[in-house]
Amino acid sequence: MKSIPLDEAAVVIIGSGAGGGTLAYELTKAGIECVVLEAGPYLKNEDYENDEWKAFHQMAWLDPRTTSGSWRIARDFPALPAWIVKAVGGTTTHWSGATPRFKDYEFKARSTYGEVEGASLLDWPITLEEMEPYYDRAEIAMGSTHRHGRPALPANNNYKVFANGAERVGYKLYATGPYATNAEPYDGRPASIQDGFNFQGDKSGAKWSIMVREIPRALETGLLDLRPDSHVVRITHDPSGRADGVIYADKDGQLHRQEAKIVCVAGNSIETARLLLLSDSAMFPKGLANSSDQVGRNYMRHLTGSVYARFDKPVRMYRGETMAGIIADEAQHDPSRGFVGGYYMETISLGPAFLAAFVEPGAWGPDFTRIMEAYANTAGMWIVGEDMPQATNRVTLSQTMRDQWDLPVANVHFDDHANDVAMRNYAYGKAEKLYEAVGATGCHRTPPYPSTHNLGTCRMSERPEDGVVDRWGRAHDVPNLFVSDGSVMTTGAAANPTLTIVALAIRQAEYIAAELKRGNL
Amino acid sequence: MELTKGSASSVAVSTVAEDGYRRIPLGLERGSGSRKMLKRMLRVMFPHKNFGDAPYERAAEAVLALACEKPGRQVAFAAAIQELMNMSFETLDDDAALEHLKGIAQTDFFKQVQGRALLAFYDDPEVWSLLGYEGESFDKGGYIDRGFNDLDWLPDPRIEEYGGEQ
Ligand SMILES: Cc1cc2nc3c(=O)[nH]c(=O)nc-3n(C[C@H](O)[C@H](O)[C@H](O)COP(=O)(O)OP(=O)(O)OC[C@H]3O[C@@H](n4cnc5c(N)ncnc54)[C@H](O)[C@@H]3O)c2cc1C
Numbered sequence: 001m002k003s004i005p006l007d008e009a010a011v012v013i014i015g016s017g018a019g020g021g022t023l024a025y026e027l028t029k030a031g032i033e034c035v036v037l038e039a040g041p042y043l044k045n046e047d048y049e050n051d052e053w054k055a056f057h058q059m060a061w062l063d064p065r066t067t068s069g070s071w072r073i074a075r076d077f078p079a080l081p082a083w084i085v086k087a088v089g090g091t092t093t094h095w096s097g098a099t100p101r102f103k104d105y106e107f108k109a110r111s112t113y114g115e116v117e118g119a120s121l122l123d124w125p126i127t128l129e130e131m132e133p134y135y136d137r138a139e140i141a142m143g144s145t146h147r148h149g150r151p152a153l154p155a156n157n158n159y160k161v162f163a164n165g166a167e168r169v170g171y172k173l174y175a176t177g178p179y180a181t182n183a184e185p186y187d188g189r190p191a192s193i194q195d196g197f198n199f200q201g202d203k204s205g206a207k208w209s210i211m212v213r214e215i216p217r218a219l220e221t222g223l224l225d226l227r228p229d230s231h232v233v234r235i236t237h238d239p240s241g242r243a244d245g246v247i248y249a250d251k252d253g254q255l256h257r258q259e260a261k262i263v264c265v266a267g268n269s270i271e272t273a274r275l276l277l278l279s280d281s282a283m284f285p286k287g288l289a290n291s292s293d294q295v296g297r298n299y300m301r302h303l304t305g306s307v308y309a310r311f312d313k314p315v316r317m318y319r320g321e322t323m324a325g326i327i328a329d330e331a332q333h334d335p336s337r338g339f340v341g342g343y344y345m346e347t348i349s350l351g352p353a354f355l356a357a358f359v360e361p362g363a364w365g366p367d368f369t370r371i372m373e374a375y376a377n378t379a380g381m382w383i384v385g386e387d388m389p390q391a392t393n394r395v396t397l398s399q400t401m402r403d404q405w406d407l408p409v410a411n412v413h414f415d416d417h418a419n420d421v422a423m424r425n426y427a428y429g430k431a432e433k434l435y436e437a438v439g440a441t442g443c444h445r446t447p448p449y450p451s452t453h454n455l456g457t458c459r460m461s462e463r464p465e466d467g468v469v470d471r472w473g474r475a476h477d478v479p480n481l482f483v484s485d486g487s488v489m490t491t492g493a494a495a496n497p498t499l500t501i502v503a504l505a506i507r508q509a510e511y512i513a514a515e516l517k518r519g520n521l
Numbered sequence: 522m523e524l525t526k527g528s529a530s531s532v533a534v535s536t537v538a539e540d541g542y543r544r545i546p547l548g549l550e551r552g553s554g555s556r557k558m559l560k561r562m563l564r565v566m567f568p569h570k571n572f573g574d575a576p577y578e579r580a581a582e583a584v585l586a587l588a589c590e591k592p593g594r595q596v597a598f599a600a601a602i603q604e605l606m607n608m609s610f611e612t613l614d615d616d617a618a619l620e621h622l623k624g625i626a627q628t629d630f631f632k633q634v635q636g637r638a639l640l641a642f643y644d645d646p647e648v649w650s651l652l653g654y655e656g657e658s659f660d661k662g663g664y665i666d667r668g669f670n671d672l673d674w675l676p677d678p679r680i681e682e683y684g685g686e687q
Contacts, residue, residue, distance in 0.1 A: 176680040352649055373569060
């Protein structure tokens with residue numbers, strides 16, 4: 001592996017997930033050397049566990065965080081606002097694989113929805129048209145089914161219930177994808193064996209992740225210096241305000257400083273915002289790149305919720321791909337439903353260990369036991385829709401709690417917007433109708449899990465006062481600082497975010513390579 | 522559906538040290554009846570009629586291990602269990618026992634028992650198989666040839682995207 005000296009001003013990428021890993025591959029492919037600093041360990045397919053809690057404890061980000069606000073998470077899981085991974089490949093190692101694109105109107109949320117009270121809606125500074133070629137490249141990289149000649153995955157049991165219900169209530173836009181897991185061998189990786197452990201890392205390699213594709217390929221170029229167990233704690237800058245290095249702690253807490261000519265932050269929205277806030281200085285008293293005071297604000301997590309339905313016959317939802325089922329009929333802007341924006345319905349399955357913990361946190365007694373007792377006859381779906389950005393939904397530095405390096409942890413404050421509540425309740429009702437249409441004997445409305453989609457804390461904006469980065473993800477305040485993950489999202493759209501994060505990173509890599517060539521960086 | 526709620530389940534980031542139950546625990550030691558009491562309490566919390574005692578016993582052990590991690594918690598647990606003994610909780614029928622637990626559901630003791638027991642009980646391979654869950658599957662080749670699509674009470678649906686007019 002390439003070894004870049006600490007005193008060589010390098011292109012430094014912080015975080016090796018969907019955004020950072022894609023950027024590292026695209027840049028090294030273009031002949032540009034990179035250092036990738038990843039807080040977590042380098043786990044491979046053979047290390048992953050087919051066991052929900054074991055995998056969670058092996059891979060998840062378990063450093064402390066705190067929560068506040070009226071969301072239920074603050075009460076049920078106060079130390080776990082988000083379910084994300086700390087390992088090479090980031091949360092793409094835990095992800096399931098749904099890859100819908102954002103829609104045209106979703107890049108223009110403010111103009112399409114108008115003024116929504118309490119929401120800080122803004123149009124993106126880029127359009128779908130501009131994104132389309134990058135969406136194509138991202139889908140090809142990730143091997144999305146139903147796209148570019150990739151065949152559909154077969155129907156598993158959970159999908160059979162879901163799709164038949166969809167048909168009976170009159171939905172048309174249902175399918176087993178697009179979903180970034182191979183139905184047949186592709187890109188050097190095998191076809192799915194339907195083992196049902198997507199959320200636990202996928203031992204087979206059929207599922208796309210940064211760990212199985214971008215990291216090994218970037219290493220093959222000979223230009224990547226990948227440093228796992230390297231937790232960045234500060235970005236430094238020179239007297240002119242340009243980023244010039246990053247300080248990181250290795251697993252023993254030993255500090256190192258890597259000189260940098262470009263710094264790209266891709267720590268997933270909570271940690272990205274936290275790192276910028278931790279990197280304050282006399283020149284940037286509110287945190288690096290934060291003259292707008294927008295760093296950490298407009299945190300979005302998607303409107304989510306699940307419905308688990310019981311039947312009098314077996315379903316065995318846990319057999320097969322976790323999320324290979326999508327209904328897109330409700331993913332449209334139709335304010336007559338009582339809310340702006342739209343949502344998708346997607347199959348989901350949990351094992352008994354996770355279902356017990358998450359189906360209704362804190363519940364016990366006969367009604368709860370009935371849900372668990374029906375496990376084998378249960379089908380599940382997840383609702384994922386656009387939530388409203390709000391300036392007060394915000395990542396800040398905790399005043400009370402510190403992490404293992406004695407640095408303030410992130411506090412995540414969140415209140416549902418009235419639009420989120422209206423959409424969630426509407427979607428719950430539709431999900432129940434769907435399952436009742438195929439004979440459900442009972443349904444349970446499960447509240448949102450700790451956030452798997454974390455977006456918006458460093459949003460893109462045309463004007464520097466409205467956001468943190470420009471249309472390329474380049475900080476308005478610091479010319480050689482980039483944000484390269486889901487935190488740049490101006491608004492969240494209804495779609496699962498990862499395809500868009502990857503497409504944005506491919507686009508950003510092209511821009512960085514060109515700017516380097518032009519001598520602008 | 523009305524669900525009986527404690528409040529926070531203690532899921533999240535804390536793991537229970539496996540060896541937590543090693544000192545001689547005051548009031549919780551073997552022979553003190555604390556295990557039997559906890560087992561009864563867990564059966565009322567998670568009343569799976571056809572399950573044997575073993576998984577409830579293992580969950581009770583996990584609760585005791587949690588209790589013994591810290592002296593303060595150990596004392597509090599021992600006192601709370603003593604209260605249950607004093608009111609002969611074990612002799613209550615299911616309905617009366619449920620009512621009693623609802624009454625103490627907001628106490629720290631109850632919430633910790635509920636949170637820890639839930640995690641242990643539903644993470645128990647015997648419980649998985651009683652519920653019809655098959656656990657680890659990769660080493661068995663996944664379900665590709667073992668019934669990932671064996672549901673036969675509904676027609677096979679379309680898997681391709683909709684081709685018609687919207
Ligand atoms: C169970 C689950 C299912 C999901 N399913 C889907 C799905 O079907 N479709 C979809 O689109 N999305 C899905 N997601 C979401 C998806 O995984 C994320 O959107 C995506 O991975 C985010 O990319 P990212 O680059 O922003 O961050 P991540 O992929 O989380 O990567 C961030 C990396 O940065 C590292 N890091 C953070 N801070 C530092 C620091 N200070 N120094 C060094 N390294 C640091 C972290 O350890 C991590 O490895 C799912 C997520 C989960 C948890």
